[in-house]
Structure formats: C-alpha cells, structure tokens
Amino acid sequence: VPELSDEAVMRRVCAGDVDQLGVLFERHYTRVHALCYRLTRRADVAEDLVQETMLRVLRYRASFRGDASFRTWLYRLAYNVCHDHWERTRRNDDTVELSDQLSSASGELPTDDRQVLLEQAMERLAPDRRAVLVLSRYEDMSYDDIARVLECTPAAARVRAHRALNELREIYRALERREHELR
Amino acid sequence: MSFGRSIVHWNDANMSCDKARESIADALFTRTATSSDVQAHLAICAECRAYGSDCEKLWEELPTLSVPTPKSKSRRELGGLRPRPLFVGPAGWLVRPAILAAGLLLAALLGYGVAQVQARTATSVGATATDSTPEYLLLLYDSGVTGASVSTQQVSAIIAEYSAWADGLRAAGQLVSAEKLSDSASVWLGGSIATVSGERVGGFFLIRARDLIEAQRIAASCPHLKHGGRIELRPIQPT
Numbered sequence A: 001v002p003e004l005s006d007e008a009v010m011r012r013v014c015a016g017d018v019d020q021l022g023v024l025f026e027r028h029y030t031r032v033h034a035l036c037y038r039l040t041r042r043a044d045v046a047e048d049l050v051q052e053t054m055l056r057v058l059r060y061r062a063s064f065r066g067d068a069s070f071r072t073w074l075y076r077l078a079y080n081v082c083h084d085h086w087e088r089t090r091r092n093d094d095t096v097e098l099s100d101q102l103s104s105a106s107g108e109l110p111t112d113d114r115q116v117l118l119e120q121a122m123e124r125l126a127p128d129r130r131a132v133l134v135l136s137r138y139e140d141m142s143y144d145d146i147a148r149v150l151e152c153t154p155a156a157a158r159v160r161a162h163r164a165l166n167e168l169r170e171i172y173r174a175l176e177r178r179e180h181e182l183r
Numbered sequence B: 001m002s003f004g005r006s007i008v009h010w011n012d013a014n015m016s017c018d019k020a021r022e023s024i025a026d027a028l029f030t031r032t033a034t035s036s037d038v039q040a041h042l043a044i045c046a047e048c049r050a051y052g053s054d055c056e057k058l059w060e061e062l063p064t065l066s067v068p069t070p071k072s073k074s075r076r077e078l079g080g081l082r083p084r085p086l087f088v089g090p091a092g093w094l095v096r097p098a099i100l101a102a103g104l105l106l107a108a109l110l111g112y113g114v115a116q117v118q119a120r121t122a123t124s125v126g127a128t129a130t131d132s133t134p135e136y137l138l139l140l141y142d143s144g145v146t147g148a149s150v151s152t153q154q155v156s157a158i159i160a161e162y163s164a165w166a167d168g169l170r171a172a173g174q175l176v177s178a179e180k181l182s183d184s185a186s187v188w189l190g191g192s193i194a195t196v197s198g199e200r201v202g203g204f205f206l207i208r209a210r211d212l213i214e215a216q217r218i219a220a221s222c223p224h225l226k227h228g229g230r231i232e233l234r235p236i237q238p239t
Helices: A006-013 A016-042 A045-060 A071-091 A112-126 A127-137 A143-150 A154-182 B017-030 B037-044 B047-062 B102-121 B152-171 B212-218
Strands: B135-144 B176-179 B199-208 B230-235
Touching: A006 A071, A016 A045, A016 A127, A016 B152, A045 A071, A071 A143, A071 B176, A112 A154, A112 B047, A127 A143, A127 A154, A127 B047, A143 A154, A143 B135, A154 B017, A154 B047, B017 B037, B017 B047, B037 B047, B135 B212, B152 B176, B152 B199, B176 B230, B212 B230
Parallel strands: none
Antiparallel strands: B135 B199, B135 B230, B176 B199
C-alpha cells in the first residue's frame, strides 16, 4: 500500500481524524527539531518549540489549504513559533562591533576553529537573516518557498538572502580577526 | 573597502561590484553557476574574487555544523519531550520539574486546541443551555509529576479523547470557551500562592451547566483527571 503524502494525511486531520497527527509528528519531528535549533541556536528550548509547533498544526489546521506543500506550511508555523521566542528573549548584548575596514586574516585557521567561529557567527546573525540561510542551505528551499515561510515576497526573500550572506561574512571575518589578535 | 555598503566599482568587465556580489549570492542560493559576465568581472577584480571565495567557503562549511540530538529516545516516544518551564522559583529562575508527563501535557494542550477551535465555531443549534444558564470555570492544572514514555499512538488516542469530550460539550451547547494559557513565566502581584510542586494552571474551560452538581459531573468526566491532572471548579458570579 503506497504511503499517503503529507498533504493527504493533513486533509484527513482537517476532516476531523486527529489520530493522523501522530503520522505527521513521526515524519517531521526530527527535521522540525533541527530547524528550531538552527533558527534559535538554543538546544535548551528547541524541543519546547517543536511541541509548540505541533500544537499549532492542530490549532491552525483550518488554514492549511494545500496551495503550498505541507512542509512549507509546517515550517511557516515553526518559524512563527521561533519568531515569538525571539520576541520574548530579545537581548541587545550580543551585538558584535565590526570595523568598517576588514583586513584579511594572515592565515587559515584549523578546521575545528573555523567551525567554532562559524557557529558563533551564525549565533550573532540577526534571526531573520539567519532564517534565510537556514531555509536555503539546510532545507534546500527556493526563494519562492522561503518567501512563503517568511510571509514576504520572493524579491524580499532574495534581498534578505544577499544581506544575510554579506553579514555572515562580515561577522565571521571580524571574529576571525579577533581570534588572530588573541593568539 | 567596505562590504555591505553601497559601493559601486565599475571596471573593464562593465559590471559593478555590487551586481557581481549579488550574482555570486544568487548562484549559491539557487545552486546555479555564475554567468560569464560575472566570471569576466572576477577575472579582474581581486576584491570580488575574495568575496566569492569567502562566501563559497562559508556556504560549504555550514552543513558541517552539528545539531544536538533530541532528548526523546526516538521519534516514536513523544513522552520523552522536554517539558516547558512550569513556574518561577523564589530567586526568579526558571524551574523545571525533574520529571513530567510531557506526552500527556502535549496531549492536553492539543485537547485545548481542539476545544478552542470548536468553541469559536460552535453554534447554538441543538443546544440545551442558554445565555441565562449559569457558567462555571474549570481551571486545569497540569500534573508536575510522573509519566512514562508515551507513544505517538497513545498521544493520538488521548487527543481524540479530549476532542470527543469537548465535542460532547459543544454539541450540548455547554462549551462557552476554552483557552490554553501561555507558557511564559507567571507574574505574581501581592504575593504568590503555593501549589503542589511543578503544578500550574495550563488552561481553562468555561462551561454552562444547570447547577453546581451538573458542573461537577461535567468536570468529573474531563479526561484531564484520568491523566493525572487536577481541576478547580469555580462558579462564575451572575451579574
């Protein structure tokens, strides 16, 4: 028996068969968890955010119209849950001072160090910028799909993507330069 | 040079650096190759070559960043989900109970969701209660203790149980509203009230019943009790 698509399962949920939610939970739990972690960079809250996302699947099931894939709709819910989390925990103490003049680093850092710096750079990136990178790089989403998740136009998603990449590079290079200075 | 600013460097390849960098970003985001114009620009612009090289390297390294494994032992064991913060301790720190029937908590929350959606769309067709019928508030306290892992099938069954219960009330015209309370920290004014450790009001049902006895009967039939939660029943003062 061929497995029902997510959209078909969701249609059953919308029709009142909430038992089918278990199928969707099982299929998407791990990926939504990874998405929530990557969007927030907070391992301690990622699982709570998945729970909240799954709750919203049920709460807002009537808004699933099938014009976008279930995954895109689910990710929009997850993004909104993460956005609410950012609003609750917004802090101003994580701004990195970046000089306008970025000098080239004198040499390549070891791979482990580069990963650590990249982790830090992603953490310091503004959440909405980070979201574009996450959705494209890890979820392989097009500008059109990213726009559906972020509820903006594809053109706006593209502009955000460019800025995100620029800013990631700026932050990374500033961190890299600081690392070299400390050595 | 300043990246991210609106600099415009025109060169022999007849392309601005801004435009070239946009194209480099597009190529990464859309998994396509850069055009021959961009290649021509890069051949003569060292700054944009460095930009492209940096971005490509970061892009390639992003997938190497790890993601922590969910605490649940497997996707099938939703009961292993980490609970939400339940109350704020005396020092203002968020306190989590050591163990929580998280699967049941999730199911209860989903139950609220069902009830809420249904309450909002409820009509009085076939209703036995009227606007003048007394109203009662059911405060649902989430259990802060115990709970083995719960499979997705069990969670689905519990959700269906809450849904059926709320459906019955709605059909009888006895469900006024139902809401899940936010998981953010409580704000106490005039002193806090001690509850059983880890316990907290997670949501409420506002119902209609002929009298306190019928309200008690309805509250006693709520699946929340069966799954270890507690309910406080309070009559609404008639106006």
